[in-house]
Amino acid sequence: MRIKKHWNTIPFDPRKIPFFYGWVILFAAVFGVLVSAPGQTVGVSTFTDYLIDAIGINRNQLSTAYMIGTITSSFVLTWAGRMYDKYGARWTAMAASLLLAFVLAMLSQSDRLIGLFVTDTDSTIFSGTAIAVMLFLFFMLRFSGQGVLTMVSRNMLMQWFAARRGMVNGILSVFVALGFSITPLTFDWLIQGTSWRMAWLLMAGGVGIVFTLFAFFFFRDNPEDLGMLPDGEKHDAHKNDVTIKAFRQFNLSEARKTFTFWLYAIPLALYSLYITGFTFHLVSIFEAVDMDREKALAVFIPVSFLSVGISLVGGWISDSIRLKYLLYFVLSGELIALFSLGNLNDGIFYYGFILGHGMTSGLFNVLMTVTWPRFYGRKHLGGITGFVMSLIVFASALGPVLFSFSYTRLGSYSYAFFGFAFIIVILLLLAWKGNNPQDKLQNEKSFD
Structure with missing residues (x-):
């Protein structure tokens, strides 16, 4: 236009x-x-x-x-x-x-x-x-x-x-x-x-x-639009045998029909759901296992350092490896974090949550940003990321309510933690199918 x-x-x-x-x-x-x-x-x-x-x-x-x-x-x-x-x-x-x-x-x-x-x-x-x-x-x-x-x-x-x-x-x-x-x-x-x-x-x-x-x-x-190239220079469609340029431009409807789309979108939404619910009920979750407010608030300091380091390294290596390996990492982090919260105490599981949450939050933005243009092209990037963002925002709104229901109706936050952990296990088993749809289209002309 x-x-x-x-x-x-x-x-x-x-x-x-x-x-x-x-x-x-x-x-x-x-x-x-x-x-x-x-x-x-x-x-x-x-x-x-x-x-x-x-x-x-x-x-x-x-x-x-x-x-x-x-x-x-x-x-x-x-x-x-x-x-x-x-x-x-x-x-x-x-x-x-x-x-x-x-x-x-x-x-x-x-x-x-x-x-x-x-x-x-x-x-x-x-x-x-x-x-x-x-x-x-x-x-x-x-x-x-x-x-x-x-x-x-x-x-x-x-x-x-x-x-x-x-x-x-x-x-x-x-x-x-x-x-x-x-x-x-x-x-x-x-x-x-x-x-x-x-x-x-x-x-x-x-x-x-x-x-x-x-x-x-x-x-x-x-x-x-300015007669320039991405990165400022011409690149091959592959880097270390990883497809980095799109051979076909998918629109939102086409992207949603691929299994890969949901393998990446659902873990991102689940992360948003559990971390919003956890943050909203932070003090209550720790008090339920006899841990004080200061211990609860202190958890974010080591998480932030771990997250920043993983984000830098993850962003750097994502240009050279298949994204499904990062998906494994994110899902593993979510599983560790949720399992640790379900068994939360002042010892190993406290630090287990720090490790798992740091792993996931460090690579969340990498998968959220890099996945869609690499897998589906740039022409319809707004429509695709807009839909993914809608899933993430919707899930973030449900998190506090579901965690509250688990605590007030079932008597413990652990039911929510273990329930979401079960979903993550299923996604981990399916993650091996999270390949780039562009890999099958290598003989077509690149438009990215």
Whole structure:
């Protein structure tokens, strides 16, 4: 479509810079994912208590609105992916950033917005109205931040690299992990320095003005539109006997018909489900086995170091090995983590969870980003990753509820842990079939 390429050389021509523009794209992608932080759970959690006090609803009601808003956003992410395919990274990112800025501004006035519909907090309809308003705001927040902005930034990076996809994704993952790790402290510092309202308004201004202009200046959809090549140079379709370029461009419907698609999509969704459920009920899970809050919170420090190291190494080697070997690694990590949680104690299983979770979180972004362009091509990348993202977001919304049901109805979180571990065992047995669909198409012309 014409708008996809429109103004590609304005305000500057990427071909005229003295090095491959893909490295600028890497920087832009890192910034794009980090800017999504206000729409991520790690960013929202800092404001939760302030919202509860200001609005006048309880924690369960706010959590319900957040869950339903998240689930609802997952239903439209496939459509957003198709819009990315149609309009390109630059314009889609700008639209998402403006929407994110708008909803952040609305959240800063959420209690007053509710007051426009009902002023009596003791009335029978107040809670329902408040939940409905917050549900709509959370829907827009999760759709624009966690969903579209993250998807567009990662997809754009994959468009500009082929032979080095894993390496650049590893670099991206390290900076994002470090950035998200300081997000709660940064947001809390901003709140303490101003107020929870002003903090969201400042973020709205930063996203809506600064990042929108940044996306216009530096985001570009793909190198071919500028007469350039991925990686800045021509590569063979294979690297160390691994197919790295697509011989056929699959659309979403065709991709979903392949068994391989589900072998990679389901483990990613399950990881999102269990880690969201675990994080949401973190203190309760540890208290149930007589471990204190400090021990629970401390688990993330060694996990983050392990995850960053594995992410760098995994991204680097993913360019030279079959991805199904990384799938084995991720599934093994999930199994170790879930089995350790089901037997959680202050000894070996505590460290077993650290090991398993670190293994999985380190390679999650590698498989989430590298798999789809390598297996199904770049032409319909937005539609495919939009659908995968919808599965991940939907699963993340179910995690806290399923874990809560396991504890309150069955008496232990272990039922949920062992139930999901059983599913992982089945996937491990099937993972040997997780080959690249392009391997069967090597005699066809490459379009990647």
